Amino acid sequence: xxxxLVIDDDKSICESLNLYLTEEGYEVTTALTGExxxxxxxxxxxxLVILDIFLSDADGLEILRRLKGKxxxxxxxxxxxxxxxxxxxxxxxxxxxxxxxxxxxxxELQAAIDRTVQRKALSRHRxxxxxxxxxxxxxxxxxxxxxxxxxxxxxxxxxxxSKTTVLIEGESGTGKELIARAIHVHTDPRKPFISxxxxxVVETLLESELFGHEKGSFTxxxxxKQGKFELADSGTLFLDEIGDMSLNMQVKLLRVIQEREFERxxxxxxxxxxxxIMAATNKHLRELVERGDFREDLFYRLNVIHIGVPxxxxxxxxxxxxxxxxxxKLNRELNKKIxxxxxxxxxLLIELDWPGNIRQLENTLRRALVHTHGDILSEESIEDALxxxxxxxxxxxxxxxxxxxxxxxxxxxxxxxxxxxxxxxVCELLGISRPTLQRKIRKYHIEME
Ligand SMILES: Nc1ncnc2c1ncn2[C@@H]1O[C@H](COP(=O)(O)OP(=O)(O)OP(=O)(O)O)[C@@H](O)[C@H]1O
Ligand SMILES: [Mg+2]
Numbered sequence: 001x002x003x004x005l006v007i008d009d010d011k012s013i014c015e016s017l018n019l020y021l022t023e024e025g026y027e028v029t030t031a032l033t034g035e036x037x038x039x040x041x042x043x044x045x046x047x048l049v050i051l052d053i054f055l056s057d058a059d060g061l062e063i064l065r066r067l068k069g070k071x072x073x074x075x076x077x078x079x080x081x082x083x084x085x086x087x088x089x090x091x092x093x094x095x096x097x098x099x100x101x102x103x104x105x106x107x108e109l110q111a112a113i114d115r116t117v118q119r120k121a122l123s124r125h126r127x128x129x130x131x132x133x134x135x136x137x138x139x140x141x142x143x144x145x146x147x148x149x150x151x152x153x154x155x156x157x158x159x160x161x162s163k164t165t166v167l168i169e170g171e172s173g174t175g176k177e178l179i180a181r182a183i184h185v186h187t188d189p190r191k192p193f194i195s196x197x198x199x200x201v202v203e204t205l206l207e208s209e210l211f212g213h214e215k216g217s218f219t220x221x222x223x224x225k226q227g228k229f230e231l232a233d234s235g236t237l238f239l240d241e242i243g244d245m246s247l248n249m250q251v252k253l254l255r256v257i258q259e260r261e262f263e264r265x266x267x268x269x270x271x272x273x274x275x276x277i278m279a280a281t282n283k284h285l286r287e288l289v290e291r292g293d294f295r296e297d298l299f300y301r302l303n304v305i306h307i308g309v310p311x312x313x314x315x316x317x318x319x320x321x322x323x324x325x326x327x328x329k330l331n332r333e334l335n336k337k338i339x340x341x342x343x344x345x346x347x348l349l350i351e352l353d354w355p356g357n358i359r360q361l362e363n364t365l366r367r368a369l370v371h372t373h374g375d376i377l378s379e380e381s382i383e384d385a386l387x388x389x390x391x392x393x394x395x396x397x398x399x400x401x402x403x404x405x406x407x408x409x410x411x412x413x414x415x416x417x418x419x420x421x422x423x424x425x426v427c428e429l430l431g432i433s434r435p436t437l438q439r440k441i442r443k444y445h446i447e448m449e
Pocket of ligand 1: 142143172173174179282362
């Protein structure tokens with residue numbers, strides 16, 4: 001755990017920092033004078049010191065000088081009510097890493113702490129031009145050492161004891177599906193894991209995808225079909241993008257969860273299901289409930305155990321590990337032999353904000369690797385990869401919204417699947433004419449058997 005020592009003669013600042021930082025998962029100790037601060041500093045080891053410049057008994061800069069003289073050499077963030085250049089310059093020369101002003105803004109403080117943690121992640125490699133990869137890679141590993149990810153690991157362990165319903169919330173590309181699969185594998189890997197994207201298909205199709213349909217139940221249903229609930233059997237049904245499910249479908253899903261029974265579309269027989277349900281969303285489901293776009297009763301049924309996956313920019317200390325993991329993975333995929341990464345390159349990767357999270361990091365590394373020969377990943381290759389697809393990357397991966405064209409194409413593909421490839425039936429299902437369908441098939445380069 002990151003240990004922070006706060007030295008400030010203002011009691012209320014000590015108290016509020018203690019409260020906030022403890023809440024954020026740091027181990028915090030406070031000192032009200034320079035003397036007390038030095039004493040506590042010497043008593044144990046610290047990752048970070050937050051030090052006021054004006055102390056009642058001493059000059060903060062003098063305390064800084066003495067802290068820096070110790071062998072431990074901690075990272076120091078200075079706080080001050082004064083904004084003058086000379087003091088700043090002196091503090092920086094004495095080796096303070098960051099400077100924040102009173103009145104304290106929590107965001108500013110948190111950003112300073114984040115930057116310090118980032119530097120620490122790199123400091124192991126100080127002076128080195130390149131960093132070797134660790135050389136370990138296991139396919140379904142979830143990588144991370146941040147407090148948030150450790151919490152996620154703990155939860156995965158707990159929910160794998162039983163078949164509890166789990167709701168996973170997080171931005172696009174944060175690893176929601178990976179987590180769902182991990183829970184499934186830890187619970188019972190021999191059972192099926194069936195995944196369905198609730199945003200990709202419209203209501204009627206989604207219903208038959210979930211519950212299956214009987215032959216002749218609607219135009220186009222030329223054969224009996226098992227739905228995802230049946231396919232999941234007593235394994236896992238993973239409902240991805242649950243926030244996009246229509247209110248109408250929500251009612252139907254709720255019923256199945258409550259009664260553990262359903263009928264195929266057009267069928268009468270009640271079919272029992274033992275499937276475990278996991279759902280994921282990149283929206284805040286509770287907000288959707290408040291807006292009336294998501295049923296509250298279904299929300300509570302799904303939100304038995306909640307896993308919130310934080311965006312990558314809020315857990316940058318995971319980036320070096322992820323880069324390692326992803327490079328080893330991409331080496332295999334692209335038949336490359338990257339064994340080292342430039343320290344500058346890793347620094348750049350840590351500093352970027354990654355709106356598309358791990359998926360975007362992975363895609364960027366993939367593009368960088370394609371153009372890399374030899375065994376070192378350079379900063380330039382990453383810069384090139386970032387430039388390659390200027391906005392498209394961040395847009396497509398950060399935005400939960402698909403383009404209309406993508407939606408339409410997916411929709412047509414689904415209809416084709418359900419209609420068994422019969423164009424006439426697809427037209428009926430979609431309510432469009434044959435020439436229109438022809439045009440769209442050409443437009444989206446859809447291949448027909
Ligand atoms: N902690 C992690 N360790 C290793 N790989 C990860 C981790 N998190 C995500 N990934 C990888 O990043 C990619 C995206 O993850 P995943 O598909 O699970 O994200 P998601 O949250 O479901 O995204 P979306 O909302 O876009 O569907 C995958 O290739 C996954 O293996
Ligand atoms: Mg996903």
